[in-house]
Amino acid sequence: EVQLVQSGxxxxxxxxxxxxxxxxxxxxxxxxxIGWVRQMPGKGLEWMGIVFPRNSDTxxxxxxxxxVTISAxxxxxxxxxxxxxxxxxxxxxxxxxxVRGHQLAQNxxxxxxxxxxVTVSS
Amino acid sequence: xxxxNQPPSxxxxxxxxxxxxxxxxxxxxxxxxxxxxxxLPGTAPKLLIYSDNQRPSGVPDRFSGSKxxxxxxxxxxxxxxxxxxxYYCATWDDSLxxxxxxxxxxxxx
Numbered sequence: 001e002v003q004l005v006q007s008g009x010x011x012x013x014x015x016x017x018x019x020x021x022x023x024x025x026x027x028x029x030x031x032x033x034i035g036w037v038r039q040m041p042g043k044g045l046e047w048m049g050i051v052f053p054r055n056s057d058t059x060x061x062x063x064x065x066x067x068v069t070i071s072a073x074x075x076x077x078x079x080x081x082x083x084x085x086x087x088x089x090x091x092x093x094x095x096x097x098x099v100r101g102h103q104l105a106q107n108x109x110x111x112x113x114x115x116x117x118v119t120v121s122s
Numbered sequence: 123x124x125x126x127n128q129p130p131s132x133x134x135x136x137x138x139x140x141x142x143x144x145x146x147x148x149x150x151x152x153x154x155x156x157x158x159x160x161x162l163p164g165t166a167p168k169l170l171i172y173s174d175n176q177r178p179s180g181v182p183d184r185f186s187g188s189k190x191x192x193x194x195x196x197x198x199x200x201x202x203x204x205x206x207x208x209y210y211c212a213t214w215d216d217s218l219x220x221x222x223x224x225x226x227x228x229x230x231x
Contacts, residue, residue: 045159105216106155107220108172109212
């Protein structure tokens with residue numbers, strides 16, 4: 001069974017750094033892109049970016065480029081989303097998801113991780 | 123403001139057919155395939171439709187997707203109370219990479 005298991009909830013202060021994780025199992029982890037999606041409280045889904053674990057190629061949404069870093073360690077089948085300096089506006093649920101499809105322009109997310117809630121206090 | 127426009131809400135009574143629209147442009151829906159996700163309250167999103175009109179294994183055939191030009195639609199027939207959820211369209215944009223619609227909250231009356 002293909003599964004993505006995310007790290008637990010985090011409570012941080014503004015200005016702190018943070019790295020959350022997403023571990024994949026049940027499939028060839030290096031061979032599939034992994035994406036991150038933000039959902040702020042009471043709001044919709046926002047596409048943040050994706051990483052290809054085999055060669056660490058990344059694509060970001062212009063809205064998130066420079067704001068976060070997406071990476072992966074194929075040796076432990078884990079993808080990461082990190083911040084160097086959190087802001088209160090980073091408070092949200094963050095989901096990882098595996099990318100399916102033969103090319104990025106025709107891709108979809110399946111399955112999804114359970115989500116990691118990040119709370120940042122000012 | 124999302125690149126893909128969805129109505130914020132939709133509603134129907136049990137047994138009815140409800141359609142949710144998703145309007146984009148020539149740089150996204152017009153040239154790339156559309157996917158739909160269902161998010162039940164308090165849970166992670168789940169893939170509902172991919173590649174415009176394909177259903178993953180386990181998704182009832184009451185759910186169907188279609189696309190024409192720069193717009194796509196999700197139809198839910200035989201509406202059931204458990205269909206009450208948020209629905210999101212998504213696609214690839216040649217300038218922005220991946221994009222989601224703003225989401226539609228479906229209420230079963």
